[in-house]
Amino acid sequence: MKSMVVVLNLVAASLFIIGLKMQQRVPTARKGNLLSAVGMLLAVVVTLVGLEKLHWSFILAGLVTGSVIGLVFAYRVKMTAMPQMIAIFNGLGGGASAVVALSLVYHDVLDKGLTAIGPAMGMDAAVTVALSILIGGVTLTGSLVAFAKLQELVSGNPTLLPGRHLILVLVGLGSLAVGGYMAGFANGPEEIQAALWVLTGLSLVLGVLLVIPIGGADMPVVISLLNSYSGLAAAMTGFVIHNEMLIITGSLVGAAGIILTQIMCKAMNRSLANVMFGGFGATTTSSGGGSDYQNVKSAGLDEAAMILEGAQSVIFVPGYGLAVAQAQHALRDLAEALQRRGVQVRYAIHPVAGRMPGHMNVLLAEANVPYEQLVEMDQINPEFRNTDVVVVLGANDVVNPAANRDPKSPIYGMPILNVHEARTVLVVKRSLGSGFAGIKNELFEAPNALMVFSDAKAALTGILEELKNA
Amino acid sequence: MEAFLAGLTVFVLAVFLGFEVISKVPPTLHTPLMSGANAISGVTLVGALYTAASAEADLAGLLGLLAVVLATVNVVGGYAVTDRMMKMFRKGK
Numbered sequence: 001m002k003s004m005v006v007v008l009n010l011v012a013a014s015l016f017i018i019g020l021k022m023q024q025r026v027p028t029a030r031k032g033n034l035l036s037a038v039g040m041l042l043a044v045v046v047t048l049v050g051l052e053k054l055h056w057s058f059i060l061a062g063l064v065t066g067s068v069i070g071l072v073f074a075y076r077v078k079m080t081a082m083p084q085m086i087a088i089f090n091g092l093g094g095g096a097s098a099v100v101a102l103s104l105v106y107h108d109v110l111d112k113g114l115t116a117i118g119p120a121m122g123m124d125a126a127v128t129v130a131l132s133i134l135i136g137g138v139t140l141t142g143s144l145v146a147f148a149k150l151q152e153l154v155s156g157n158p159t160l161l162p163g164r165h166l167i168l169v170l171v172g173l174g175s176l177a178v179g180g181y182m183a184g185f186a187n188g189p190e191e192i193q194a195a196l197w198v199l200t201g202l203s204l205v206l207g208v209l210l211v212i213p214i215g216g217a218d219m220p221v222v223i224s225l226l227n228s229y230s231g232l233a234a235a236m237t238g239f240v241i242h243n244e245m246l247i248i249t250g251s252l253v254g255a256a257g258i259i260l261t262q263i264m265c266k267a268m269n270r271s272l273a274n275v276m277f278g279g280f281g282a283t284t285t286s287s288g289g290g291s292d293y294q295n296v297k298s299a300g301l302d303e304a305a306m307i308l309e310g311a312q313s314v315i316f317v318p319g320y321g322l323a324v325a326q327a328q329h330a331l332r333d334l335a336e337a338l339q340r341r342g343v344q345v346r347y348a349i350h351p352v353a354g355r356m357p358g359h360m361n362v363l364l365a366e367a368n369v370p371y372e373q374l375v376e377m378d379q380i381n382p383e384f385r386n387t388d389v390v391v392v393l394g395a396n397d398v399v400n401p402a403a404n405r406d407p408k409s410p411i412y413g414m415p416i417l418n419v420h421e422a423r424t425v426l427v428v429k430r431s432l433g434s435g436f437a438g439i440k441n442e443l444f445e446a447p448n449a450l451m452v453f454s455d456a457k458a459a460l461t462g463i464l465e466e467l468k469n470a
Numbered sequence: 471m472e473a474f475l476a477g478l479t480v481f482v483l484a485v486f487l488g489f490e491v492i493s494k495v496p497p498t499l500h501t502p503l504m505s506g507a508n509a510i511s512g513v514t515l516v517g518a519l520y521t522a523a524s525a526e527a528d529l530a531g532l533l534g535l536l537a538v539v540l541a542t543v544n545v546v547g548g549y550a551v552t553d554r555m556m557k558m559f560r561k562g563k
Contacts, residue, residue, distance in 0.1 A: 016510055017491065023503050024495045030556040033506050037549040040513065047516045055525030058535045062522055066542020073543070074550035082501060085551060090508045093544035096537045097514040103521040103533035111530055124474035227508050234514040239477050241517055247477050248484040253511040255488025260504055263497075351497050358500030365558040372561060376497055 005050040008042060009245035015039025016249050020256070026371055043245060079366045080323045083356045084150040087143045087223045090230050094139025097233035098200070101132035104240055105196055115188050121240070123183070128239035130179030130199060136233040137203025138210065139226050145211040146219045146226065150355070156216025161209075165277070168209050175202035214275065220356035221264045221275045228257025260357065267351035269403075269414035292440050293432050299450040301459060304426055305466030307450075311388035311424075313344040315380065317417055318364065320354050321394020321429075327457035328367035331393065334464045335369070341467075347373055348380040348390075348417050350398040381418050390422040392443075393456050396434070400441045410439055425449040428459045502555040509548025515541035 016039045022032025048054065070089075077085045105117065114120040121129065148154045161167060182195035214222055235250025237243075265272050299307070308314060316331060335345045347369065353360035361374055375383075384390065392399055395417075402409040403416045419425050420443055427449060434440065443449055452459055495503050518541045522534030 016513075017487065020491050020503075020507070020510075023499060023506055024491075026498065026559050029499055029502065029559070030553060033502070033509075033549065033552045033556055036506060036510060040510070040515075040545055040549070043513060043516055044519065047519050051520065051523045054523050058522040058525040058531060059519060059538060062518070062535050062538025063542050066539045067546045069539075070543040070545070070547025071550055074547045074554060077551065079555070082505070082551075082555070086501075086505050086508055089505075089544050089548050089551075090511065092540045093508065093512045093514060093548075096512070096518055096541035096544065099533050099537040099540060100514055100517040100521055103530050103537060104517070106528070106530035106533065107521050107524070111528065122474075124471065124477075224504060227504060227511065230508070230511040230514075234511050234517075235481060237514050237517040239474065239481075241520055242473055242477070243516060244477065244480050246513055246516055247480050249510055249513045251481045251484035252488040252491070253507050255485045256492040256503070256507040259489060259492040260500060263500070349497070354501075356501055356504070358497055358502070358504075361498045362501050362555050362558065365555070365560070368558075368560065370561055371498060371559050374498060 002050075005046055006244070008046040009243070012039040012043040012046065013245045013248045015042065016252065020252065079363055081151070082359060082362060083220055083223060084147045086356075087147045087150065087219070087226070090223065090227050091140045091143025091147065094136045094143065094226065094230035094233050096136070097230065097237050098133045098136025098140060098203070100237050101129045101136065101240065102196065102200065104129060105192070110189055110192060115192075117182060117186065117192060118184055125240045125242075126183035128236045130183045132233050132236035132240060133196075133199055134175055134179055134203045134206075135229050135236060137200055138207040139229045139233060141204045141207030142211045142222065142229075143207075143226050145208055146222050149211075149216045150219050156219075158215045159212040161213075164209070164213055168206075171202055171206050171209060175199060175206055178202060210276070213277070218268075218275050220352070221261055221268075221272070223356065224257050224260040224264060225272075226257075228254045228261065231255075231257060264352060264357055267357065267415060269411070293444055296432065296444055297450050299426065299452055301452065301454070301462040302466050304450070304452050304459070305463045305470065307389055307424055307426065308338060308343075308391075308463065309341070309467060309470060311343055313387045314338055314389045314391065315346050315348050315384065315387050315419075315422070317348045317350075317390060317392045317395050317399060317419055318353065318360055319393060319395025319398065320360075322456050323354060323360070323363045323394075325394065325456040327393070327460055328363055328369070330457050330460035330464070332364075332367045332369050334460050334467075335373075337464055337467055345373065346375050346380065346383075348377070348419075349374050350377055350395065350417055351415070353395065353398065377415060377417055384418050385421040387422045388424065390419045390425045392419060392425060392427045392429075393460075394428070396429075396441055397439070399443055400439070401446075402439070402442050406442075419443065420446050420448070423448060426452055428452045428454060428456055430455055502552050505548060505555065506552040509545055509552060512541045512544030512548060515545055
């Protein structure tokens, strides 16, 4: 029986790995996710079958409640709100690991009248139970703060407490010390319980402290990192209950989160340390007001339509502003109208377009844009110089040539889309206001750039009308 | 201690495996991937089931129940929303 459980758990772990592997390609991605879900179901069933004394009431109540809440959220959420949705799910997963660890201490130690965690659970389990609470707690509150910032329940600006680095170090070391004390030295139920709950409290505080100094624009990096933590927390739980499948799966997710974090940092030309501790974006309003611009040329919708009509190749550069204006469908309509006229249409996607990597792809997929028309930065950059018209929609910092040529610019070195190399650049934007980085965009002054001062959706539908009437 | 070392071995190897599998995913799929990986991290549900199984209305049991709810939201919601996203990706005519 025991070996059967181990074998089936191994099958579940393999399904997770194969599932993730299938998610490397669009055609198999959906099946991969399904396979991974089958693996999860198997893991749950195997666990239930393997349990010695099984009372269904709590388990059924928990599974049903959780499923209903999860499904309602999953089907109600707007695609633009996906980053905060992932944050909240992730926070709950991390929280679950912490709560499992708390429960285990009661279940395996205190309720059995034992007086020390180490001897009762084994020293390895004692240490990992403390780590599970610490990492899980940090993930829970950190994700909740990230959610609040992205949902704009609180200001997205970095909150910089005086002496924040010192506070962070003290709380971090404090929680490690309490965790170590709990695992190795706490003697008797009072000491264990005190350490347990102080550790829980400190880890929750630590999660908040880690995320409040980080600006809203950097939240995706944080979510990805916290995703990694929730995997680690699950792996720690695996150590506690001696379940290899949990360890494998938890560390897989941990590694996945780290990789995605690195990719995002690279796309923003920042180090992880800079994102976590830099307080980036705290001083935004110093420059970049509309008054700083000279020689800006603008065009009306009729003129924009004429320019597009004469083009043979067009590249659209969508940004988050496009999604906020809910203009993805209008964009697809215009693109299809141009294609019917024989114009080659592509979309250039910056790695951090939207609010997290790959977010813009999801938003355009929602509007039925075929994914082959979306081209990644490295592939599309050499193409701009042979392109007639580029239309920039709600993207700003990622098309600022200062990142290539002005070493004094705060975004210098950040990889950008070289739209300025195209023959004509139409920038659809409501005003000359600045982007996330709060800096002036040299593109707006370029001789080949024309500003179309309008909301993205109004501009796209207006241009389409002009095209039809022409 | 032996069990711990075996677990540690598995842990380290799985981290390397994770790096290998994930670093090949194209940027197009990063959002659904993060969401899908996130659903998998709800596997801690297995631990939650273990502590909720006694169904005793003491602190251990109630915490177990709470953990089952939290982890299930993560798992079910995570898979469902990932599927919703992946379903939208389609080829041109």
